[in-house]
Amino acid sequence: DVAKDVDESLIEIFLSEVDNIQIQKNLRELTKVPHMATTAGDEQTVQFMLKRWQDPETGLDEAWREEYMVYLSFPDPKNPNKVTVVSPSDAVLYTAREKEKTYTPDQDDPDVVQPYAAYSPKGHPKGKLVYANQGTPSDYQLLNETTDLRGTIAITRYGGAGRAAKAINAAPYGVIGVLVYTDPLDINDGLMSDVNETYPHSWYMPPSGVERGSFSSRYGDMLTPYLAAKEETYRIPVEDITGIPPIPIQPIGFEDAYKLICELGGKAAPAAWQGAFKCTYNFGGPGFKLTSAFNNSDVKLDIFNHEEVKNSSNVMGVIRGSVEPDRYVIYGNHRDSWVHGAIDPSSGTSVMLELSRVLGKMVKQGKWRPRRSIIFGSWGAEEFGLIGSAEYTEQYFTKLSERTVAYINVDIAVFANATLRASGMPSVQNVIFTAAKQVNAPGLDSTSVYDNWVRYSNRTSPVHGTIPRVGYLSGAGSDYAAFVHYLGITSMDITYTYDRSKTNARIYPAYHTAYDTFDYASKFIDPGFVSHQAIARTAGNVLIRLADSLVLPLNCSDYAESLEDYLNTAVTLYQQQLKKMNISMEPLKRAVASFRSAAAHLDQVIRTSDLANETPLKVRRINDQLMLLDRAFLDPLAFPDKYAYRHVIWASSSAGKATFPGLADAYANAESSGQSSDWDKVHYHLSVLSQAIEGAAHTLVDVI
């Protein structure tokens, strides 16, 4: 039926059918073996996804795999990377662990990859050790004031700067190698002992745990920018790759970092640089202190990583829409992990499989078919830089741009079991709220996910009063990045997360380690899988509403509210100085006002129309306006230095201001350089931004 709206009774059925035990079974299956991208374990998960999505009773209309040949980086199993302390006479005084310690059989699996920094160059740097805090530009700058960094090895802790940045920032000072570890202060609330404090006794990271990761600054396959990485696709020369470490870098556990840092000489580092080790963190002489057994010794890295172009698969599945098959709601998560990846990403995959099982069954039984098409994506090689999803958006750029209503990302479904966390474009706030109000909060009988959420994280909206705070997707933390920044598709990222009054952990402590296992997830993250279930219900409810609503549940007036927030901040921060530079903010103010009034008008049209009884072309027209709203904010030339960032409102920014990212960055740059050509760039970006917002307003305004 062309005019049919969401069926609330169907949503009730959906919610009741989502089963925590099924999710648990999914997770057990997905985490049997390590499934790093393109390994045999990865192929096992491909087959598992295909089997499930092709199941004649609970599968989708169709499911298939799509392959890309992508540039990856691996350690050499035969020549493991090594970190040693070497005396002046070349005696090895200390060797860091090559593998994480075994607490359950999972860590003994021969396919557990050695901790390494993907895309670190190979090499054998040897030099005096220094401590460089988080490896930010200002960290190295400060360190360099008292310490000659030429020829040194820097040890840094995770946080503050991107992984690759810790090496990229170091190289200009002459640093020749970098170590990175996770300080117990940042991940374990200070706890350090595996006798009773850390996993397997708690969720905290054991002393030998090491966070693996991609040490690349940009997303997508690095050899094929803007082109899908097919066999005969042009590949840039490897030497032209930017944004990866120019010097070797290796991650180690805090048990080894403890040994190294507490032996360092030199002056004491500032208070902000101190971590949880029971010693003073010194800068390093450079090198170890006189009283140390390591005195006068070097730290040596032996890195044997190699790069390789390998086949990575996405697994795709689809439920055809009945009324508007040419409109897509996409739901996705990556499939590849670093090791067993129980939480990252298999918690999300288990949730996706459960909600696709419930929906698939309704379809197979003939009880339901969505108004719009639903596409499921199980992305490959996310851990190396969101590669599978990025290549997908490159290959299908046109049709995804033309037809996609929204993208839902659920990667890590459950970081912890306290509260919902959601991020997205402002227009999705409302549909997430609606869905969250209909789901019981795990472990709380008569409280909804929404009511629980608003207690943990809220803000005051001039229109809605006190509501949960929905974050923005300005980074590239998971597979939503290409959808948000490259395609301009309205997106959201949903998860269950911490009670911040109980932990300061940067992220759940087993993240990217060999301890992110079924055992860990089921004992310490979500016993009973009830938070997983709540996410499956909430995300599935959002998915059904996006697929079935007559009028798309995307609220453009909420978007206006966010733009006004950004504008107010920009005016407060910049207007006075810009006036002095003869740069007017009036066009930006006018653009935001145009947007607000167009949004108000469109909302009124929706409110006052009897859309179910008018021509179906009217609701289609309104829905097209809502669908294309985020596309209107794209400008492929707005950020010439940021690969695949085209959305002028949500691009990443280094200025750290809650306002328009390109404006904030350009302003910070001009303020620091004082050059008039940099103030010109501020003016230029203001024009780009104003025109984009006016363009978005045109998308919402009466169509003629």
Add this chain to the structure above:
Amino acid sequence: DVAKDVDESLIEIFLSEVDNIQIQKNLRELTKVPHMATTAGDEQTVQFMLKRWQDPETGLDEAWREEYMVYLSFPDPKNPNKVTVVSPSDAVLYTAREKEKTYTPDQDDPDVVQPYAAYSPKGHPKGKLVYANQGTPSDYQLLNETTDLRGTIAITRYGGAGRAAKAINAAPYGVIGVLVYTDPLDINDGLMSDVNETYPHSWYMPPSGVERGSFSSRYGDMLTPYLAAKEETYRIPVEDITGIPPIPIQPIGFEDAYKLICELGGKAAPAAWQGAFKCTYNFGGPGFKLTSAFNNSDVKLDIFNHEEVKNSSNVMGVIRGSVEPDRYVIYGNHRDSWVHGAIDPSSGTSVMLELSRVLGKMVKQGKWRPRRSIIFGSWGAEEFGLIGSAEYTEQYFTKLSERTVAYINVDIAVFANATLRASGMPSVQNVIFTAAKQVNAPGLDSTSVYDNWVRYSNRTSPVHGTIPRVGYLSGAGSDYAAFVHYLGITSMDITYTYDRSKTNARIYPAYHTAYDTFDYASKFIDPGFVSHQAIARTAGNVLIRLADSLVLPLNCSDYAESLEDYLNTAVTLYQQQLKKMNISMEPLKRAVASFRSAAAHLDQVIRTSDLANETPLKVRRINDQLMLLDRAFLDPLAFPDKYAYRHVIWASSSAGKATFPGLADAYANAESSGQSSDWDKVHYHLSVLSQAIEGAAHTLVDVI
């Protein structure tokens, strides 16, 4: 009615109401005074358009003006540009005409702008004269082999290279000033005498006639690339402008050129360089021959042009669509001329006013309202570089991209009265044919415009047999450029033109001169205005069909045929060599094959569906596929060196091959340099092209 299709009886009414006398009246009104962009005469035409489009009985639903502040270039009325021959003792031996000769009162109008080269820098270069043929790179190269060009003034004839290029190509050789004129060989079939051969005795250019023009290589306002030129928009520094003459340049009449060229010394120029003057065209010594009264004298240019940011207006008008108001068919032409502009552009404007009168009347009388919205655009400042239309597409980029079904451009409606000429994307061929079959050829009682056309210009299509040849819109010759190349909107350009067996004129001889007047048009171009009428009928018929058809009359299989032509040419020209360079053409072949099969399938869906009786969402879906087809070929990064060229199939090319432009240019470049990095660029562009064609195929293929 949601399922209503084109009403053929309404088209018959339209055709019969289109009145040649009305067109004649329009032209008389539009050409009363010169109406160069932003002058008082231009404002008069703005008011006239508004009055007509706001007429309560024959106007549109709404009409308004839109202003842009754009960068223009003018001569100084108080210091007219001068071209003189100056003896070594500084005596002025000869002065070129400052104004064209008067034959009718039109030429005496004080608002006739002196002939000049818009965007030529001011300056007073003086040097020995040389003859540089058409001023192409190879012309200057050849000339430079025998003649030291440093400090010379080059005289060139129109044709062969763009206007600005004649100066840009010259500067590297040390040339300090350039003259340009129209050789009678190129415009007058060799005739030269105003006693009886040229206007007012015929359509040929009088000896003093001068083609004015914009000497800028790119389109749109030069100070505001990609941004609409509003008051507070960021403007690039004037010094950053590229693509304009680096040295002064000035156009002159052939009567003056005759005097200069026939006195030149040096060796005789090659046969291909010879024109119609009754003398041998020599290279120049440099300078004049010994036997000349000008011997040892210099040519001096005194150029007083100045640049100015001025308000230019587009006049816009709209007829709201009844069923799909959110789909636009745009019909446009520029309004500004160089002088009276009877043919360029007022023939087109007269046609536009007549067809909008007939349509407006039907709307006002309640007899008709189109299914889709119709937008009329009367663009400003086209003569300076398609500025009005380009700024419009920059300002409304998003909504035009989202909603525009097609753009129809009729600039010069009648070059001559022999036959129709049409250019456009291949998908519009069929609707032009349908329309042309329904219109009588002017002056031929029982022959249609189509039947007449196919005699003058035809080709053999594997599917359709012998059909008229429709050209491609690969350049930026009129206001379709921004629609085609920047927005990827399916476009066409329609006109009546020459019998090429009767003239070799580059263009109609009064083009951009003070002789392009009502008198000229009505006596020599289209007495009785019957060719104007035929264009109004043909273009109006196309417009109605695009606006009213249930299924858009855009044929994607005809597009496939053109892609296959291009592919075959590319394979013939490049495959052997590319194989040697290890670059495969298979992805391109696969992409074209995918496109063909998707097109065939979509055509079959259209053929086998009873769309009038199915849900209106089905035809909307198919129409969206057809509408977005050209958008799918856009890649904003495909041509980094070509401003606002994004359509990978129709971009301009310098290689001169009937195949994919970026491939042809990259190949020519690699072949000439032989560098492996240039072969890499060929491979890169092949990947860009293949991905774009695959993307277009995805747009046509089943939507899921």
